[in-house]
Amino acid sequence: MRKSREETAQTRQRILAAAAAEFRRGGIDSTGVADVMAAAGLTQGGFYRHFESKDALVRESLGGSLNELRHSMEGAIKGRPGRAGVVAAIDDYLSLKHLDSPSPCPFACLGSELARESPEVREAATAGFKSLMELVASRLTGLSAATSRKEAAVILSSMVGAMTVARMVSDRTLATAILAQTRKSLSEQVRDK
Amino acid sequence: MRKSREETAQTRQRILAAAAAEFRRGGIDSTGVADVMAAAGLTQGGFYRHFESKDALVRESLGGSLNELRHSMEGAIKGRPGRAGVVAAIDDYLSLKHLDSPSPCPFACLGSELARESPEVREAATAGFKSLMELVASRLTGLSAATSRKEAAVILSSMVGAMTVARMVSDRTLATAILAQTRKSLSEQVRDK
DNA sequence: TGTACATCAGTGAACGCGCGTTCACTGATGTAC
């Protein structure tokens, strides 16, 4: 049953992709190694040929999620010049589509759980957040480097908060209102500062 | 071993208080019925004399947490007149003290987990959020009722997002910067709108 | 290039453990007369 080196590498990537999606969907604690392996079309026994532990999987798949999120935000930002790029990223993130579809954002899906994860996992989350901060800050022209980073942190954490709360409430009207009003409020903030 | 009616009622309250604190500290999934009962100074066997299931405990203790949070915000708001009351509540919530101490806010502690809880639990969370919204909105003078509620929703979800992210990142400097800058940003928003 | 052997990806079953829940039991409290 041994697989070629290429197949092995592909399997590893398949497990990582399945893990990233399953953890975001069901949470870290509630998603078992067997769930992830089944989602990747494998049985649980083979897991430890690819990863040292569940924690290592969480860490690495979180890194993958964060990279994808960064690329998706880069795409939205690069479509428009200057500060309008940030507005586009905000509108994209706080869209109804993002509310309903499997979310690409581990902060919104796992935020409060991540605070209780191992130091290694939290460091991966921190690096991901900082990476998004730099991306947004680079478009907040006319501010000092330090100030633009701080403003970017506020914008991003507000986005995460809005999506987290919108996902939490069972009142659909309230959820859409939170997203719409936060889009409006943050866009004004980006344009005016 | 039977206890008096009064003692029974006190025990129930003790379990609820322990549950609220333990769930916020360790998350809902990771905190077992036995953990809660031990924190209340009891053994797990007696749990079902007081509650129908863990889900019922989660629902009721979440309601308790939300009531306490509302009272604490009411206290901060009532200390100052008009919009300054909202600023005081923001400063209180986004303080370093709140970052470090056992948090009274279930949204910041459990936000992403709550989105995956039972409909009953999510409805309790929704009612709690709406209650805070009304409280904040009542102080956003000069706006229509609908607009003030929407603004309140943005302010609250931004507060939750800032605290969630600040708790998540392993970089202390970044955490304090997020809190400070969000305080500043929201305060300006409250004063100017 | 062909052959013999070592490696190891993946399977399926098992490990110990902790979970939510149930239950027999205890003895103090509450109730009925």
Next chain:
DNA sequence: TGTACATCAGTGAACGCGCGTTCACTGATGTAC
């Protein structure tokens, strides 16, 4: 008011179950000559 009995809060052990992890085994791949 006093007594006999029913109730039930709390204990401690057990239930089935799913968890993360380990392991014997398989057979195709990789390596050495």
